[in-house]
Amino acid sequence: MSSVDRRLLMDRSVAGRRAVTVPEPDVPLTPLPDASLLRDDLQLPEVTEGEVVRYFSLLSQLNFSIDTQYYPLGSCTMKYNPKLNDEMASLPGFSEIHPLQRDHTVQGALQILHELQDMLGEITGLPSVSVDPLAGAQGEFAGLLIARAFHEDRDEGEQRNVALIPDSAHGTNPASAAMAGLEVVTVPSDEHGNVSVEDLRNLADKRTAVFMLTIPNTVGLFEPNILEITKIIHDAGGLVYADGANLNALLGLAKLGYLGFDIAHSNLHKTFSTPHGGGGPGSGPVLVTDELAKYLPTPVVGEVDGKFSLVSPERTVGRLNGFQGSFGIVVRAYTYIRLMGLEGIKAIARNAIINANYIQSQLKDDFDVAYDRYCMHETVMSARRQKANGVSALDVAKRLIDYGIHPPTMYFPLIVPEALMIEPTETESKETLDAFIAVMKTIAAEAQESPELLHSAPHHAANTRLDEATAARKPILRGSDEAAD
Ligand SMILES: Cc1ncc(COP(=O)(O)O)c(C=O)c1O
Structure with missing residues (x-):
C-alpha cells in the first residue's frame, strides 16, 4: 500500500x-440468539x-483498472464500457424482476432478450440464437452438443466423433470438445500463421464432426482461406464452428454465416462492452443457421403477435443453467448495440484494427512480430530478441507496471515464443497509443543497456516481483501471514 x-x-x-x-x-x-451460536473470542x-x-x-x-489506467490486455479485451450500460441494467424494471415471474408480467425483459437474439443474428449472419450460455466456454459446449445432435439425427453420431482444431485456437476450444465427448485432432498452422489447408484436407474425412476455428485466430490474424476451408469441411460432411468470442474486428465488416460457418458463439462480455475478467459474470450466446435452430439450448424467446414467451426448441440439447442466461449482461449488450447503431458498430471494428496495426508498425523495429503482416484487433509480438540478452516477456510485462500500464497477455498463444499479445481496443486515443509505444521503446532500450533493471521490476508497485506459483497455490487471503492450504 x-x-x-x-x-x-x-x-x-x-x-x-x-x-x-x-x-x-x-x-x-431484541434478544440475542442462543449463546451457543455466539462467539466470544x-x-x-x-x-x-x-x-x-x-x-x-x-x-x-x-486495483489496476480500465477506469484508471491503460490496459492493453490481449485476448481478454479490456475495452471501455460505457457507464450508460450499467445505468440501464440497474433500472428497477430490469434489476428487480425475478426469472420465475410469469411471461405476461415481464414482457419488456423478454422483448429485450428477443431483440438481442435478432441483433446478434443480424451481426453474425447466423440467424438463430440462444443467449442462455453463461460464458464463452459454455457457448462452445452448447455449440458442440448441437453438432453432435445434428450428426446423431443423420445416424452418423457414432462415426463422426472428431473435432479438428488448429494449433492457434483458444485453449477452451479443445477443452470444450473433449467435454462434449469428441476426440480432438490438432491442425497445424502454416508459415504465415494461417491454418495449413493441405493438412486440413488430409485430416477432414467421415470421422469429422466439426472443425472449430477461432476467428480472428489467437495470433490476431484473419483466416484468408476461410471459404476454401469451410468448403473442405462441408464436402467431408462436417460442420464448421466459429469461436467468435471476440468479434471486435469483424463487427459490421464480415458475417460468420456468409463465410460458411454453421455454429458460433460470441462473448457479450468482450465485444459488447461488459467488463471481461475478474471472474464473471459472463454471457456466451450460441448462434446457428436456421437448419440447426431446433437444437438450440432451452429456453429461447419467441414472439407471436407482439407477445413474447420462453420456448423450448423442438430437439433442444437441453438446459445449460437455471434460468435465462446472464440477464444484466444482455441488457448491457442491448444498450451498447442500440447506442452504436450500424455505423457505430463498423467504426468499432475499423478503429480496433487500425489501433492494433498502428502499434505493430511502430514497435516492429524494437520487438519481433509473430507474423509480419496486417493484424486484426490485436498484435502478437515477441520478446525473443530481448531473450537473447537474458530479458524475458515476463520482465518486459513487469516493467510496464512501473510506467503505469497494465501488462499485455504473455506467453499466449503457445505457438509464439516469448509472446506479448497486445490488444489496444478501439476507444483509445492516438495520444494514449503513442505514450504506450514510447514506453515500450524505452523498455526495449533498457533491455539492452540494463537488463537487471527489468529482472527485478516492478520497482514502483505496492508489491514487487512475487513468487507467482506460490502466490497462486498458497494465496494469503486472510490479511495475516498465514497462507491458505
Ligand atoms: C477466443 C476465445 N474463445 C473463448 C473464450 C472463453 O470465454 P469464457 O472465458 O467466457 O469462457 C475466450 C476467453 O476470453 C476467448 O478469448
Missing part, C-alpha cells in the same frame, strides 16, 4: 477506539471511522 502505511487494519488496532458510537436505543431490545480491529475509510480507499486504489 503506497509509501503511506502498509500495516493491516488489525495491526492498527488500539483498545477502546471505535468507528461509530451508537446512541442508547429507545426501542425494545471474535477479534475485530478497534479503529476510528476515518482509519477504516482511509484503509479501504487505499486498498481499492491498488
Whole structure:
C-alpha cells in the first residue's frame, strides 16, 4: 500500500477506539440468539471511522483498472464500457424482476432478450440464437452438443466423433470438445500463421464432426482461406464452428454465416462492452443457421403477435443453467448495440484494427512480430530478441507496471515464443497509443543497456516481483501471514 502505511487494519488496532458510537436505543431490545451460536473470542480491529475509510480507499486504489489506467490486455479485451450500460441494467424494471415471474408480467425483459437474439443474428449472419450460455466456454459446449445432435439425427453420431482444431485456437476450444465427448485432432498452422489447408484436407474425412476455428485466430490474424476451408469441411460432411468470442474486428465488416460457418458463439462480455475478467459474470450466446435452430439450448424467446414467451426448441440439447442466461449482461449488450447503431458498430471494428496495426508498425523495429503482416484487433509480438540478452516477456510485462500500464497477455498463444499479445481496443486515443509505444521503446532500450533493471521490476508497485506459483497455490487471503492450504 503506497509509501503511506502498509500495516493491516488489525495491526492498527488500539483498545477502546471505535468507528461509530451508537446512541442508547429507545426501542425494545431484541434478544440475542442462543449463546451457543455466539462467539466470544471474535477479534475485530478497534479503529476510528476515518482509519477504516482511509484503509479501504487505499486498498481499492491498488486495483489496476480500465477506469484508471491503460490496459492493453490481449485476448481478454479490456475495452471501455460505457457507464450508460450499467445505468440501464440497474433500472428497477430490469434489476428487480425475478426469472420465475410469469411471461405476461415481464414482457419488456423478454422483448429485450428477443431483440438481442435478432441483433446478434443480424451481426453474425447466423440467424438463430440462444443467449442462455453463461460464458464463452459454455457457448462452445452448447455449440458442440448441437453438432453432435445434428450428426446423431443423420445416424452418423457414432462415426463422426472428431473435432479438428488448429494449433492457434483458444485453449477452451479443445477443452470444450473433449467435454462434449469428441476426440480432438490438432491442425497445424502454416508459415504465415494461417491454418495449413493441405493438412486440413488430409485430416477432414467421415470421422469429422466439426472443425472449430477461432476467428480472428489467437495470433490476431484473419483466416484468408476461410471459404476454401469451410468448403473442405462441408464436402467431408462436417460442420464448421466459429469461436467468435471476440468479434471486435469483424463487427459490421464480415458475417460468420456468409463465410460458411454453421455454429458460433460470441462473448457479450468482450465485444459488447461488459467488463471481461475478474471472474464473471459472463454471457456466451450460441448462434446457428436456421437448419440447426431446433437444437438450440432451452429456453429461447419467441414472439407471436407482439407477445413474447420462453420456448423450448423442438430437439433442444437441453438446459445449460437455471434460468435465462446472464440477464444484466444482455441488457448491457442491448444498450451498447442500440447506442452504436450500424455505423457505430463498423467504426468499432475499423478503429480496433487500425489501433492494433498502428502499434505493430511502430514497435516492429524494437520487438519481433509473430507474423509480419496486417493484424486484426490485436498484435502478437515477441520478446525473443530481448531473450537473447537474458530479458524475458515476463520482465518486459513487469516493467510496464512501473510506467503505469497494465501488462499485455504473455506467453499466449503457445505457438509464439516469448509472446506479448497486445490488444489496444478501439476507444483509445492516438495520444494514449503513442505514450504506450514510447514506453515500450524505452523498455526495449533498457533491455539492452540494463537488463537487471527489468529482472527485478516492478520497482514502483505496492508489491514487487512475487513468487507467482506460490502466490497462486498458497494465496494469503486472510490479511495475516498465514497462507491458505
Ligand atoms: C477466443 C476465445 N474463445 C473463448 C473464450 C472463453 O470465454 P469464457 O472465458 O467466457 O469462457 C475466450 C476467453 O476470453 C476467448 O478469448
